[in-house]
Amino acid sequence: MADAYTDLMAFSRETQALAAIAGRxxxxxxxxxxxxxxAQRAEESAALEAVLHARRTDPRMADWIAAAETNSTDNVAKAQLRHIRRGFERASKVPAALASELARVxxxxxxxxxxARANDDFAAFAPTLERVIALRREEGAALAAGGDVYDALLSDYEPGTTGAELEAMFGALRPELRALRAAALEAASPAQVQGRFDPDAQMKLTLKLAEAFGYDMQxxxxxxxxxxxxxxxxxxxxITTRTSxxxxxxxxxxxxxxxxxxxxxxNIDDAYLLTPLGSGVSMGVHESQSxxxxxxxxxxxxxxxWLFGEMRDAFGDFGIPDEDAFYATVNRVNNGFIRTESDELQYNLHVLLRFDLERALIAGDLTVRDLEAAWNDRFLADFGFAVDKPSNGVLQDVHWSVGLFGYFPTYSLGNVYAGCLHEALRRAVPDLDTQLGxxxxxxxxxWLKDNVQCHGxxxxxxxxxxxxxxxxxTEGPLLAYLKDKFSRIYAL
Known part of the structure; x- marks a missing residue:
């Protein structure tokens, strides 16, 4: 077992390093x-993907995995082998030409x-999106081997979860979120910040915040x-950010x-560097941390x-009188089109919209030709006002253009996980607010590093x-947290 496992891990390490280059x-x-x-980058990406696919399907992998699994008793080795086998079996089902074409397209x-987003022209993007969806359907069908195609794609981002399970979880979230949203919007709205905020000053504060949360700039x-x-x-x-x-x-x-x-x-254990355990276990868990x-x-x-004081130091008076008012402003519930700019309460409604639409696209129940209208109809039903332009609607996210079907639901699943973790964190650290203040x-x-992050x-x-x-x-802790927080802010 030792020789096979050693050879396998050495080969896997090189593959992980090449994949990191692709990410760069x-x-x-x-x-x-x-x-x-x-255009040139597309060809470069396709060429590198072809190399990666060849390594991930190398015939020696099957022999190494079988030999290593026979005598493996160590929990870390078992986990490494579980990931390697999963990746090998997945890659082996996808033809090399398809993997390369997906990377290029x-x-x-x-x-x-x-x-298209800059020009608010969905029609200009539609043919490309149709090609991306066709390729992802082909890939999903190869992976599903007769099973659910969307579930096969979802497993790339959240192993062990199905679309039906998420549908049930989200079905419990959606009516509660819509009711809480409606109540908040009917109440008196907190003030908004006023003035112009220098982008350079924003970036300076951003760096301070990044380090405050433990980001290692080295x-x-x-x-x-x-x-x-x-x-x-x-x-x-x-990481990247943006200023307004x-x-x-x-x-x-x-x-x-x-x-x-x-x-x-x-914060993942350094022993896992450039191995299958050396990155986040799923996008849902990843999203729970963010x-x-x-x-x-x-x-x-x-x-x-604390942030109120930092904002005053950076920008001077910005129209918010005190810490209580600032807390309400930061958590202000207001109508908006953009998912990434939405308040904590409404964020999941944006995600649930995308989850339902992308499942329909992959299943063939919704065509790209009808996607914009379907998006606008669903947005109006959930948010109560109409989308004004494609960049505020169907063109606002990059995910579908790069083929990330199955990714969107992990955002809301991550919120569910975060609700559970926050509840446990509060039990473990009774004086948390004193420190955060x-x-x-x-x-x-x-606590998050020791209980989640270090395990990779x-x-x-x-x-x-x-x-x-x-x-x-379960969704229970998240809903309880949101209800308590926004009921207090809006005196519901």
Whole structure:
């Protein structure tokens, strides 16, 4: 077993390193790459994907895995083998030509989407989206082997979860969220910030916040991008954010959110570096970290009291008189089109809309030709006002252009996980608010590191959350938290 396992892990380490290079190309495409390089980058991505696919389906893998599994008793080795087998079996079902074509088409599609979004022209993007969906359906069918195609795609992001399970969970969330939203919008609305917020000052504050939440700048960096994201793992974990002269919270909370993702990757046990256990176990768990950093910690009454002082130091008077008013402003519920800019209460309604639409697209129950109308109809039903332009609607997110079907529901699943973790964190750290009120997140983030982040991919997603909290994850803690928080803010 030892020789087979050693050979397998050495081969896997090289594959992981190549995959990290592919990820760096994607980061560069979103941040630094000149727009005119898109066609060449698509060919580069396709070529690298072909190399990765060949390694992931190398015939020696099957022999190494079988030999290693025969005598494996160590829990870490078992977990490594579980991930490697899962990846090998997945890659072996997908033809090499399809994997390469998906990489080429989705790389090029990002540029098409960006231009269509800038021009508010969904028709210009529709043919490209049709091609992406056709390729992902083909891939999903190969992976499903007669089973549910959407579930096969979902397993890339949240292993062990099905669309039907999420539908039931989200079905319990949606009416409660809509009722709470309606009540908040009928109440008196908190004030908004006033004035112009210098982008350079925002970025300076952003860096301070990133470090306050434990982001290691020696192994990371903060850049600007149209769509904030986190990229990388181990010793090179980068984030992006964006600034708006009229809305500093966009920058502040996008940064805290991405720092949650980045700290997860930075805090994984160093022994797992460049192995299958060396990155977050699922996108749902990943999202739980970004959302608990952003919301339960970053938007708490205690932390916003400290942030209020930092904002006054950075920007002077911005129209909010005191800490209580600032807390209400930070958590203000207001109508808006954009998911990434939505308040904590309405965020999941945005995600549930996308989940239902993408399942219908993959199933063939909804065509791309009808997608924009379907989006607008559903948005009107859930939010009560009409989408005014495609960039505020169907074109606002990059995910579908890059083929990430099955990704969106992990955002809301992550919120559910975060609700469970926050409940457990409060039990473990009774004086949490005292610490957060001083801008000190160290105890909270250390608890998350020790109970979630350091394990990387050692445990399956739901098992990890259950180990951290002592109970199977449900939507109950999230709903209780939201009801308590917004009932207090809006005196409901």
């Amino acid at each position: 190309l994607e980061w560069d495409q979103e941040t630094m790459m000149p727009r005119g390089a898109a 989705t790389s090029a599609a990002q540029g098409v989407w960006a231009e 192994r990371g960096r903060v850049d600007k991008a149209v769509h904030p994201f986190s990229s990388g793992s181990g010793l090179d974990v980068r 002269a009229n809305d500093p919270f966009n920058c502040i909370y996008s940064t805290i959110h991405e720092v949650g993702h980045a700290c997860y990757e930075q 959302r608990i950093y952003e919301n339960q910690l970053g938007r708490s009454r205690a932390f916003t009291a 001083q801008g000190d997140t160290r105890t909270a983030t250390r 991919g050692l445990y399956e997603p739901r098992d990890l959350i259950e180990r951290a909290t002592g109970a199977a994850p």
